[in-house]
Amino acid sequence: MLVKRDAGIKMKRIKVELGKNSYDIVLNQGGLAHVGEELNKLVKGKQVLIVTDENVAKFYLAPLKQSLELAGYKVEEQVIPAGEKSKNPSTYLELIDILGNLKFLRDDTVVALGGGVVGDLAGFVAATYMRGINLVQVPTSLLAMIDSSIGGKVGVDLPYGKNLLGAFYQPKLVFIDVDTLSTLPENEWNNGLGEGLKYALLDGGRLFDIMNDQSVKANLQEFVELCADYKARIVEKDEKESDLRRLLNLGHTLGHAIEKKSNYELPHGEAVKYGLKLILQASGRLNGNINLDNEITLINKYDANIPYDVEELVSLITNDKKAESDSINAVFVKSAGNCYIKKLSFEEFKKLF
């Protein structure tokens, strides 16, 4: 056997309550070999397609496949090139074609093994084949564990913009083995930490302390659990991003502009980190110069020297929004743990930077 199934491994369960669409986030260290038995509790169909990328396949495809086969599944795999470029409509249709060719049925399952790209792409495949078949997310990047694998946003990019084709579709299970982070490249690690800083500011409690005073790596399972739980609680209240869920966009208004400005060469989480710093500075001004030094100090601990001209970024945002609206809904900070959504006119928004 490639991976030992250890009966002693603790499975932490975070429930995401969404009525008929409810599911568990199962969190553990070293439990990858247990995916098969978890799946047995949830689905009837006996066919599984694992979608993964070439980087992740090297380490985790074989053990995952074995776990599923031992649990009685007929397992097929599709390994895609690593990177955002795979998140496109033609790769999407190729995967759909594979399911059709294998005669997958409504009770069968797609397992997304990898980071955000794999999760979004395979998730959209599962969301639309036969109007939706079972989806299991097995995130292997920090960003996917704490953010993209939870909440049901799936899709692919179009030439006109990121995530322009997609759906809201909840998985049957999110299975997080934090030990899979041991092989994560440094740049992907930083990518996740950027998004982690968002949770630290939203939460203000233990997550802030871990990121400010301690090591994320030394508290890894707890860190992932707290972030995942934070997101789950928000998604429960607002599945389709009509209201509260917009809080999760803290740092993203400027973050998206920074990504765009970098021609999407800067990783998402890094862009969010810069976005957080800028919105903290703006939040201070918006609230009559309140003191957000502690919060800004936290961000600076993670190297946040913004490589772009701020005025230019702000223009980019207002130009983008013009077609849609004459105002901007952005998330601001009163203090760590106390964030809020505020609508500003373009003029008011510009003045803050």
Added chain:
Amino acid sequence: MLVKRDAGIKMKRIKVELGKNSYDIVLNQGGLAHVGEELNKLVKGKQVLIVTDENVAKFYLAPLKQSLELAGYKVEEQVIPAGEKSKNPSTYLELIDILGNLKFLRDDTVVALGGGVVGDLAGFVAATYMRGINLVQVPTSLLAMIDSSIGGKVGVDLPYGKNLLGAFYQPKLVFIDVDTLSTLPENEWNNGLGEGLKYALLDGGRLFDIMNDQSVKANLQEFVELCADYKARIVEKDEKESDLRRLLNLGHTLGHAIEKKSNYELPHGEAVKYGLKLILQASGRLNGNINLDNEITLINKYDANIPYDVEELVSLITNDKKAESDSINAVFVKSAGNCYIKKLSFEEFKKLF
């Protein structure tokens, strides 16, 4: 003006209650010019893409476009070839591409003007562009008015089967002007009547009487209204076809086999009509030879001489289901107005025919 907006036109409203996804079916005779003002009540975005086919465009594209433009919308159109072949993944992506190119935003709208093919295709486009934008169904075939435009099933065909790629996605509005049926070809009319017979058997009341003793054409708005209302009441209780909604598959177990046997040359509604006759005969046997003569007489009034060998059809069904199950859930009839779902083993099912 191409079409007069007549303040005297009566708009009958059927509410489909689905929580946040609720919408109205607006029914009228000659009210096509009022689509624009109905849309004004519902959506904020000012861009509309009308998707229609070449047959329908000839009659109704210009007046619909004018109605929308008069209501303040910027209207684009895409005319696709008529027929099932247009319901494919590449036409789907072409339409998505048009929306991206035109910079459609979340509050903008896709209007499906036509029969089931247009509604399913354009519906899937609206369901997945930006994870879902506004969708308005303007059905112009009898089948689409009484069945496919209501209930949120959208999608396209794959080489492996019909409707294999799709979603459940509710429109913001279904706008039915029964006067558009005046240009419906005879074969399309019969196609709709086949599905109408299903409602007549499910309902057993006024719908049965109209189809049995009277003329559908002479009672057109009432007929469409009763069918649409019947479907709306079922969809409300079971949006995603987990249970009750399967009643709407009356006649479809054999109907689908007949369609397949005909290489999809026989229209769907015609196949359903034959399927209804066969399931009525089987229902009689299943219930200790109850008398379903009135029900069978109704079907026969619509020319129901089945052009296929029944045993062969039944084998086709059991072979298809084998991969999935060892039994069949089919809808049977006790009497018009009293239908039920029953699970049978393959052997039990075969014996009935």
